[in-house]
Amino acid sequence: MPGPELSRVVLVRYGEVGLKGSNRAWFERTLAGNLRRALRHVGPCHVEDLHGRLLVRPEALATDAGLDAMSSAAARVFGVVGAVAAWETPLDIEAIREAARALVRAALASSQGGPLAFKVSARRSNRRFPMDSMEINRDVGADLLRLLGARLQVDVHRPALTVHVEVRDEAAYVYGNEQAGPGGLPIGVSGRALALVSGGIDSPVASWMAMKRGLYVDAVHFHAMPFTSEQARLKVLRLVSILAGWQGRMRVFVSRFTEVQKAIYANCPADLGVLLMRRMMVRIATRLAERHRYDALVTGENLGQVASQTVPSMAVVEAVSGRIVLRPLLAWDKSEIVDVARRIGTYETSIEPYEDCCTLFVARHPQTRPRFDRVEEAESKLDVDGLVDQALEQTEVVEASDAVGVHGGGLAGR
Numbered sequence: 001m002p003g004p005e006l007s008r009v010v011l012v013r014y015g016e017v018g019l020k021g022s023n024r025a026w027f028e029r030t031l032a033g034n035l036r037r038a039l040r041h042v043g044p045c046h047v048e049d050l051h052g053r054l055l056v057r058p059e060a061l062a063t064d065a066g067l068d069a070m071s072s073a074a075a076r077v078f079g080v081v082g083a084v085a086a087w088e089t090p091l092d093i094e095a096i097r098e099a100a101r102a103l104v105r106a107a108l109a110s111s112q113g114g115p116l117a118f119k120v121s122a123r124r125s126n127r128r129f130p131m132d133s134m135e136i137n138r139d140v141g142a143d144l145l146r147l148l149g150a151r152l153q154v155d156v157h158r159p160a161l162t163v164h165v166e167v168r169d170e171a172a173y174v175y176g177n178e179q180a181g182p183g184g185l186p187i188g189v190s191g192r193a194l195a196l197v198s199g200g201i202d203s204p205v206a207s208w209m210a211m212k213r214g215l216y217v218d219a220v221h222f223h224a225m226p227f228t229s230e231q232a233r234l235k236v237l238r239l240v241s242i243l244a245g246w247q248g249r250m251r252v253f254v255s256r257f258t259e260v261q262k263a264i265y266a267n268c269p270a271d272l273g274v275l276l277m278r279r280m281m282v283r284i285a286t287r288l289a290e291r292h293r294y295d296a297l298v299t300g301e302n303l304g305q306v307a308s309q310t311v312p313s314m315a316v317v318e319a320v321s322g323r324i325v326l327r328p329l330l331a332w333d334k335s336e337i338v339d340v341a342r343r344i345g346t347y348e349t350s351i352e353p354y355e356d357c358c359t360l361f362v363a364r365h366p367q368t369r370p371r372f373d374r375v376e377e378a379e380s381k382l383d384v385d386g387l388v389d390q391a392l393e394q395t396e397v398v399e400a401s402d403a404v405g406v407h408g409g410g411l412a413g414r
């Protein structure tokens with residue numbers, strides 16, 4: 001067993017954050033704060049600055065499983081490129097060897113079959129350490145082969161395990177394969193956005209992509225109960241709680257859209273129905289954004305040939321928005337969107353077969369090249385302000401969090 005002077009930590013690598021000039025310190029502080037929040041359910045720990053890296057130090061003695069849980073949680077924080085459980089050792093080659101042995105023994109315990117292909121990869125930034133990186137590679141590699149050689153095999157090209165040794169000024173770190181993080185920017189550095197989330201595949205992915213670029217994202221969902229079911233509403237709450245797992249928490253404004261839809265259906269041309277609904281959604285979302293200080297709206301729109309997703313249709317909808325409308329998926333292929341949905345955990349819920357309010361009254365030939373004057377003429381038959389106010393009065397706020405799932409109540413008010 002390794003001696004008591006070896007400590008267990010998690011090393012966290014970040015990418016772009018390090019490149020942002022004068023904003024760098026602020027980005028790093030935000031990332032450290034987000035990391036602390038993400039780890040608070042896993043175990044008490046400190047986050048330290050390791051000059052270009054962050055180091056997570058558990059407050060209590062952590063088991064391998066505990067450290068792996070910490071590194072998995074860190075690998076879900078935006079801005080993190082990779083995370084890995086590591087041994088922190090004094091600046092002494094025997095301590096480094098000992099940590100490498102412990103690392104390899106743990107890898108052998110969980111690997112089956114033939115010999116484990118490995119290599120040692122050392123980096124030395126501390127010039128006072130008496131061995132250079134090539135010498136460390138040779139020394140640690142030879143030590144491992146001497147002790148555990150029957151189950152090991154050196155493979156410098158395609159190792160199953162790379163034993164990393166990093167010799168820094170204050171300590172050395174020994175660790176294995178890193179877990180990839182999502183990359184991007186720390187949530188919060190780009191501002192706040194309100195995402196229009198349906199129960200489909202696209203809008204949860206669009207929300208996630210917005211988070212990935214540093215936006216703090218909350219959601220608004222429009223339902224048309226009793227035409228849409230309680231199941232459809234619960235499905236959206238489940239999607240939001242999956243997204244909350246990436247952000248820590250997420251609020252969803254659940255807005256009753258039934259009266260809006262009835263009014264459009266009764267008074268307006270069928271071929272403009274979906275566009276008029278979208279314009280009303282965007283008006284309501286804009287009012288929520290003004291009241292709750294969101295800088296932008298986010299949608300899952302994607303340039304295509306369906307009614308509301310052509311350039312002319314988007315222009316007609318965007319015209320009523322008081323906020324910039326971000327469309328992270330605009331140019332993506334469906335297969336690319338599905339890949340991300342699978343990776344972030346929303347896909348299986350998104351494909352559950354519940355109806356969205358917009359699909360209820362879809363015309364057979366919806367307009368793909370709408371004219372502004374026709375749209376405005378159609379809307380003159382509606383009490384637009386009254387309908388927006390009514391929907392806002394019938395908006396419920398539900399909070400989702402990574403810790404407690406979804407809980408709700410309360411009205412958004414005006």
Ligand SMILES: Nc1ncnc2c1ncn2[C@@H]1O[C@H](COP(=O)(O)OP(=O)(O)OP(=O)(O)O)[C@@H](O)[C@H]1O
Pocket residue numbers: 195196197198199200201202203204220221222223281298299300301302308309356357358
């Ligand atoms: N009921 C709803 N509540 C909130 N936003 C909605 C709703 N329906 C549609 N939207 C917004 O409008 C966008 C376009 O919707 P549409 O149904 O045309 O496209 P989609 O490609 O099926 O999107 P999704 O997969 O997100 O449903 C959605 O991505 C979402 O941002």
